[in-house]
Amino acid sequence: MKRLKSGDVLRLLGIIVVVSLALVPIYWMLNVSLLPETEVIRTSPHYYPPPGIVTLDAYKEILTEYSVFTYILNSIIICFLATVVTLLLSFSIAYSIAKYDFRLKKYLYYGIIWLLALPWVVYVLPIFKIVSGLGLLDTHVLMIMLYGFSGIPLFSWFALPFMHTFPNELIDAGRLDGCSEWGVVWRIVMPSLKNALIALFILRFVWAYNDLLYSLSFTFYRAKMIMPALLEFPGLYEMPYAKMAAGGLLAMLPILLIVVIFQKYVVSGLTGRTLK
Amino acid sequence: MLRRKPLIFLLVIPFSFFILSHTIPFLYGISLSFYDWRENFVGFTNYLSVFNDAIFWESLKFTFIYAVVVAGAMTFFGLFFGIFINHLGRGQILVKSVLLIPWAISLTAWGLLGQIALSKQFGVVNDVLVRLGILETRLAWLGDPTLAKISVMLSRISKDVWFSALLFLVARQTIPSELYDESKVCGAGPWQTLCYVTLPMLKPTMLFVTTILFIFALQEFDLVFALTRGGPGFATEVASVNIFRHGVRYGNYEYGTAVAAVWSLIVSIFVIIVFAPLQRRIMEK
Numbered sequence: 163m164k165r166l167k168s169g170d171v172l173r174l175l176g177i178i179v180v181v182s183l184a185l186v187p188i189y190w191m192l193n194v195s196l197l198p199e200t201e202v203i204r205t206s207p208h209y210y211p212p213p214g215i216v217t218l219d220a221y222k223e224i225l226t227e228y229s230v231f232t233y234i235l236n237s238i239i240i241c242f243l244a245t246v247v248t249l250l251l252s253f254s255i256a257y258s259i260a261k262y263d264f265r266l267k268k269y270l271y272y273g274i275i276w277l278l279a280l281p282w283v284v285y286v287l288p289i290f291k292i293v294s295g296l297g298l299l300d301t302h303v304l305m306i307m308l309y310g311f312s313g314i315p316l317f318s319w320f321a322l323p324f325m326h327t328f329p330n331e332l333i334d335a336g337r338l339d340g341c342s343e344w345g346v347v348w349r350i351v352m353p354s355l356k357n358a359l360i361a362l363f364i365l366r367f368v369w370a371y372n373d374l375l376y377s378l379s380f381t382f383y384r385a386k387m388i389m390p391a392l393l394e395f396p397g398l399y400e401m402p403y404a405k406m407a408a409g410g411l412l413a414m415l416p417i418l419l420i421v422v423i424f425q426k427y428v429v430s431g432l433t434g435r436t437l438k
Numbered sequence: 439m440l441r442r443k444p445l446i447f448l449l450v451i452p453f454s455f456f457i458l459s460h461t462i463p464f465l466y467g468i469s470l471s472f473y474d475w476r477e478n479f480v481g482f483t484n485y486l487s488v489f490n491d492a493i494f495w496e497s498l499k500f501t502f503i504y505a506v507v508v509a510g511a512m513t514f515f516g517l518f519f520g521i522f523i524n525h526l527g528r529g530q531i532l533v534k535s536v537l538l539i540p541w542a543i544s545l546t547a548w549g550l551l552g553q554i555a556l557s558k559q560f561g562v563v564n565d566v567l568v569r570l571g572i573l574e575t576r577l578a579w580l581g582d583p584t585l586a587k588i589s590v591m592l593s594r595i596s597k598d599v600w601f602s603a604l605l606f607l608v609a610r611q612t613i614p615s616e617l618y619d620e621s622k623v624c625g626a627g628p629w630q631t632l633c634y635v636t637l638p639m640l641k642p643t644m645l646f647v648t649t650i651l652f653i654f655a656l657q658e659f660d661l662v663f664a665l666t667r668g669g670p671g672f673a674t675e676v677a678s679v680n681i682f683r684h685g686v687r688y689g690n691y692e693y694g695t696a697v698a699a700v701w702s703l704i705v706s707i708f709v710i711i712v713f714a715p716l717q718r719r720i721m722e723k
Contacts, residue, residue, distance in 0.1 A: 176522065177529040181536050184600050188539060190562060191551050202554075207562050251452035258449040270453075275717050277456070279709045281657040283678040284698040285460050287685040288467030311459040314452070343448055372544035374660040375678070379686060389546045393664060396553070403554045410547030417542045425538050 188411075195220050195407035202403040220404035221412070224395070230412060233388040237377075238416055240305045240387065241370040247310030248366050249359065252317035253325075257347050259318070260325035261333065277315040285312075286379045293380070302385045305377070309370040317362055324358040325351070361427040368417055388413045464702075471696035484696035493672045494697060497680040498704070504591055504676060505655035511595045512602045513648045519599065520606025521636065534604065541601040545594075549664025552593045556580050583673035586666055590674045594661055602647055609643040610636065649716060656705060677701045 194202055196211040198219060224230050259267060289308070290299070298304040328351060336350040352359060377387035392413055395406045421428065474480045488494055523533050543551075555562050556579035564576040579589045613636065621631045659678035662668060668675030668683065675683070681701060685694025 170527075173525075173527050173529060176526050177533055180519065180523060180526075180533050184536050184540055187548075187551060187555075187596070188543070190555060191547075194554055203560050205559055205565075207560060207565055209562075251455060254448045254452045258445055262445060262449075264445060270449075272714055272717075275714055276706060276709050277461070279653050279656075279705055279713055280464075280702055281678055281705060283657070283659060283681045284467065284702045285464055286682065287691060287694050287698060288463035288470065289460075290686070291470070291691070292463055292466065307459060311455045314456040347448070368542065372546070372660070374544070374546045374663060375682070378663075379682075389544060389660075392544075392546050392550060395550075401553070401557075403557075403560070406550040407554060410543070410550050413547055414543050417544075418539065421538050421542045422535075425535060428538060428541075 191407045191411055194403055195411055197404055199402055199404050203401075220402075220408040224405050224409050224412070228391060228394070228409075230388070230391065230409065233386050233391040234413065234416065236302070236381075236385055237371050237387040237389070240302055240385070241309060241367050243306045244309035244313075244370055245363055245366045247306065248313035248317050249363055251311075251314055252321050252362075253352060253355075253359075254344075254347055255314065255318040256321035256325045257351055260322060260328070261330070274315045274319055278319055282312065282375050286375065290379060299380060300382050300384050300386075304380060305385055305387070308376055308380065309373075312376070313366050313370070317366060320362055320365070321358070324355050328355065357427060360424060364420060364424050364428055367420065371417060467695040468699050470692055471699050473692055475690075475692055484693050485700070487693065488696050488700050491697075493675070494680060494700075496672065497668075497675040497677055498701075500587065500674065501656060501658070501676045503587075504594075504658065505652050507591050508594050508655045508658075509648050509652040511591075512599050512651050513644060515595070515599045516602025516647065517606050517640065517644065519603035520610055521632070523603065523607050524610050530607075534607065537600040537604045537607075540597050543597065545597070545660035546664045548593065548597050549661050549666075552589065552665045553580070556589055556593075580666055581670055583670055586670055586674050590662055590665060593665065594655075594658070598651075602651065605647055606640065606643060609640055613639045645716065649713060653713070656708075 193208070193211055196216050196218070197208060198215060198217050201208060201215055259271065293299050293304055332350055332354065333346055336346045341349060372389065374389045374393075378390040378393070381387050381390065392406070392409050395402055395409055471484050472479060472481060474483070523530050523537075526533060554560075556564075558564065558576050558578045558581060561576075561579070563579065564573065567573040568576060577585060580586050617635050617639070618631065621635050626634065657678060658676050659682065662674055662676050662679050663682070666674045668679045672680075677697075681694055681698050684690045684697055
């Protein structure tokens with residue numbers, strides 16, 4: 163039998179430290195969400211839910227009092243369609259910047275850099291005024307358009323390094339076979355860049371799903387999304403901590419699922435720029 | 439290679455969706471900032487009030503402090519943990535799969551969790567610190583202006599430092615191992631290897647991570663809104679929350695657009711001075 167070396171013990175210790183540092187907050191959310199509201203509000207908190215008092219009441223209450231499922235579903239539908247829109251448009255833009263020469267290219271590039279740095283909040287007030295005049299406020303269509311179009315500068319920029327390294331030969335072969343330029347993007351570039359596409363899809367979906375600013379400003383009832391709904395649990399006179407924790411966890415579930423399944427793609431989406 | 443006509447469909451039309459949905463409203467917003475709520479033209483009156491608004495300047499100051507601290511700390515600790523995890527041997531597969539989980543939580547839920555954990559009487563943070571003897575009395579983490587500022591920054595860092603650690607870990611693992619063999623042959627110690635091999639090779643990632651985190655941090659809205667709503671008072675109000683408060687919660691529409699215009703101008707100056715030159719260097723490489 164191999165003897166355990168001190169290096170291995172230290173490594174194990176390091177793994178335990180890092181994993182627990184990263185997971186403690188989620189454990190705490192789960193812990194609080196399983197307690198009755200009265201047991202959360204005590205000066206020496208329960209570090210684990212004592213078996214006698216574990217309850218799913220918080221989950222039951224938020225599912226019956228608020229239509230949490232509808233809000234989550236709204237978020238998923240809106241963000242999914244919006245992400246498809248963002249990626250189609252951004253890949254097409256990145257393709258033309260990487261593979262074409264045109265006069266204003268440099269300015270367009272710096273324009274994109276500028277637009278991706280501008281804070282979203284500067285758009286909120288005027289968009290609100292315009293869309294309420296158009297009667298589009300609080301509709302799914304509006305949110306799909308807003309999340310679909312707002313990602314264009316950032317995701318064109320993210321897609322650019324993948325396009326730069328894309329072999330010209332493949333594109334020329336496609337053109338010789340009679341593909342239109344859209345056909346080249348759609349049939350050749352996008353399938354070959356499947357990994358990058360998945361990576362950017364997840365990044366965009368997660369950011370749109372988790373975004374609070376637009377969903378809080380433009381959805382109220384019909385198209386209400388889950389993030390602003392979470393903020394409604396704390397009332398004026400009470401702090402229902404268990405409900406807040408339960409809501410936060412439920413809202414996180416779809417994202418957690420996607421991230422666990424596709425985790426290896428996420429990093430490459432962000433680092434395509436620096437690793438190549 | 440050079441065909442002009444397709445660009446209308448590939449570039450101009452896709453990009454115009456952004457222009458139509460965001461840039462034109464933005465310009466419209468700037469034009470609104472010259473009116474009052476009865477739609478009378480008032481020139482720069484709104485801007486004069488913005489410049490005299492001490493709370494706005496305080497929020498700008500805090501936004502920049504927030505962005506510098508958050509981006510700096512996440513780069514530093516992300517680098518530290520990234521290199522640390524790389525030395526954990528086989529166990530790092532487990533660690534890697536865990537690092538993305540905090541990233542999956544929304545900042546909104548994180549803010550609510552912060553309210554629970556940082557509560558003065560019922561929060562676990564106070565309880566742990568008192569039990570360990572680090573604190574003698576429980577602190578109002580979200581009630582005191584200075585502490586609230588620190589709490590907002592720490593809670594942001596503690597959520598996303600793992601994501602930046604993952605970026606550095608992946609970047610570290612793409613450094614060719616020949617470089618490390620060579621530095622061993624040359625008799626370099628672990629510190630020398632770190633300073634002369636690892637850190638220089640990670641420099642592009644550091645630049646990328648710091649700037650992108652800084653830009654995201656300047657836009658911060660979700661966490662502050664969910665955790666403190668900008669309070670106590672206006673202590674933790676960042677620029678985005680300030681604009682949202684004026685424009686949406688107070689309904690001070692025209693004033694809000696003026697603040698937004700000033701804020702976007704300041705961000706643009708940052709882009710011109712720092713971000714764009716950095717991009718040029720990356721592009722020329």
